[in-house]
Amino acid sequence: MFVHLVLIRLKTGITRADPRVPAWEAKFAALKHECAGIVRFECGWNVTDRPIAYDFGIDMAFATHADLVAYGPHPAHQEVVALLREIAEWVICDYEAPDA
Numbered sequence: 001m002f003v004h005l006v007l008i009r010l011k012t013g014i015t016r017a018d019p020r021v022p023a024w025e026a027k028f029a030a031l032k033h034e035c036a037g038i039v040r041f042e043c044g045w046n047v048t049d050r051p052i053a054y055d056f057g058i059d060m061a062f063a064t065h066a067d068l069v070a071y072g073p074h075p076a077h078q079e080v081v082a083l084l085r086e087i088a089e090w091v092i093c094d095y096e097a098p099d100a
Contacts, residue, residue: 001039001061002068003097007054008090016045024083027076028058034076037067055088061097068094 014021032041040061046053062068071077084090 001063001097001099002065003093003095004058004060004062004068004071005093005095006058006060006090007092008056008058008084008088009054010056010088014087018087020083020087024080024087027080027083031076031080035071035074037062037064037070039063054090065096 010016010021016022028043032038038060040059042059044057046055046057062071
């Protein structure tokens with residue numbers, strides 16, 4: 001299994017009330033139905049108030065390395081990335097994990 005972690009921080013001046021944020025969320029949620037090989041799709045808004053915390057976390061897993069690699073350039077994913085670029089910055093980590 002291959003894990004794709006993403007931590008997202010909204011840009012200064014952008015809040016969850018900005019209409020672009022729920023628009024991005026809806027497009028992002030649809031990815032689980034549009035991209036092959038996703039075996040885990042978890043995400044959510046941060047629930048703590050710590051200055052080092054990111055605003056939104058994504059924990060996805062793919063069945064194979066090929067599925068993870070194909071996800072990056074997938075047109076639906078790239079549409080989500082383009083929307084996200086307008087409102088946020090992020091970091092990612094992709095790693096191989098033993099199957100649970």
